[in-house]
Amino acid sequence: MESGSAERDLARERERLQFIIDGAGLGTWEWDVRTNRTEFNETWASMLGYTLAELTPYDYGTWANLVHPDDLARAEAALADCLSGRSENYECEFRMRHKDGHWVWILDQGRVMTRDSTGRPSLMFGTHTDISRLKRSEEELRRGLEEKELLLRETHHRIKNNIASIASLLSLQAGYVTSPEAQSALNEALSRVRSMQTLYTKMLSAHENVRDVSVPGYLTELTDSVVGLFPTAAAVTVEKRLAPITLDAKRLFPLGIILNELLTNAMKYAFQGRARGRIEISLDPGAGRAVFSVRDDGIGLPLDLDPSAPRGFGLTLVRILSEQLGGAARFESAGGTKVTVDFPA
CATH class of the missing domain: 3.30.450.20 (PAS domain)
Structure with missing residues (x-):
């Protein structure tokens, strides 16, 4: 049984x-x-x-x-x-x-x-x-992603070319104006446009992408570009201490504009009446944060300047972009000017 x-x-x-x-x-x-x-x-x-x-x-x-x-x-x-x-x-x-x-x-x-x-x-x-149906779906997805990536890269190339055209027009116009104020304004605009152009060039270079761009590489190229706009560039020593970190383009773009504004201010105002000058640029990683600073050994900030409410467009832009990064800008004036931006990395 x-x-x-x-x-x-x-x-x-x-x-x-x-x-x-x-x-x-x-x-x-x-x-x-x-x-x-x-x-x-x-x-x-x-x-x-x-x-x-x-x-x-x-x-x-x-x-x-x-x-x-x-x-x-x-x-x-x-x-x-x-x-x-x-x-x-x-x-x-x-x-x-x-x-x-x-x-x-x-x-x-x-x-x-x-x-x-x-x-x-x-x-x-x-x-x-x-699993033939799954494989077909994977292949269709792969092709779709390739097409979107190709379209995205083409879009980036078009934007890069448009930025280059704008930069050329600004440079050409700056060569024709006779007013020092107008020429200065055009050069400042050109400098900002070139900071965007440098980032796009960096993203479109070999194997770079918008999620993982080398910060030292981008900031070094941008520094050379901005300083090179000024006839006194040869008289200014620029020291860079940039930690080898990466950031996505969304955060790197405002950081580049901040550097552009601070370098432009230093080159225009810090070394008046002097034969030579020095600028130090640093980027140090911390615990989930990064500390970025630009320091010069020039004449320092105006005595009547309130850092919490700067009057000029450039410094106002620095404060706004620092907040956009989730951080804050700190202004110091002792033995020159130092601006520090502490933000999440």
């Missing part, structure tokens, strides 16, 4: 397992590693457009002959890892040839069920899952 009950329980368990396999649409295979004989279910064959009768007699070679030649070595290497015990489970994605000639993407998974007394594999069991 007990034996009959156990057999019925086993039969029900097999029926339940078969129901799960059929419901999931899984192809199953059993491989006797010693004899090379294999057993497949009908779903295994139908995934490839066959009936089991059409594949008879079948063995390991039946599977190997249907796998895409470019994928076979990789699949067999994964099998070898499982058979040797280097990997507990076997899993591989590959293409198999359908009866009508097209390729079907298969996810093949399995494991060794039994080993002999010496540890050699005896029987292996596994399943096939048709």
Whole structure:
């Protein structure tokens, strides 16, 4: 009685397992590693457009002959890892040839069920899952992302070219005006435009992206560009101490404008009546923050200047952009001018 009950329980368990396999649409295979004989279910064959009768007699070679030649070595290497015990489970994605000639993407998974007394594999069991639809979706997504990336890069190139055109027009106009005030205003505008141009050039250079731009690289190029606009550039020594960190373009852009404004102010006002001058630019990382500062050894800030409410457009812009970065600008005037911006990095 007990034996009959156990057999019925086993039969029900097999029926339940078969129901799960059929419901999931899984192809199953059993491989006797010693004899090379294999057993497949009908779903295994139908995934490839066959009936089991059409594949008879079948063995390991039946599977190997249907796998895409470019994928076979990789699949067999994964099998070898499982058979040797280097990997507990076997899993591989590959293409198999359908009866009508097209390729079907298969996810093949399995494991060794039994080993002999010496540890050699005896029987292996596994399943096939048709993942062709998933692969098509992945390919469509990949192509869509490539198209969007190409469009984005083209847009950036157009913006970069437009910025270059604006910079050229400002430079040309500055060469024609005779008023010192007008020429100064045009040069300041040109300097701001060039800070944007430098960032776009940096982002579009090899392998740069808007999420991970080198801060030292960008600020160094921008510094050279801004200082080079002034005829007194050769008389000013610029020292840079910039930690090797990266920032996304959204934060790097305002930081570049801040540097542009501070350098412009220093070059215009700090060294009046002097033959030479010095500017120090530093960027130091902290615990989740960065400290950026520009210091000169010039004449210092005007005595009547209130740093919390600066009158000039440039310093007002520095304060606003510092707040946009989530930080604050601190102005000091001792032995020159020093402006420090502490912000989350």
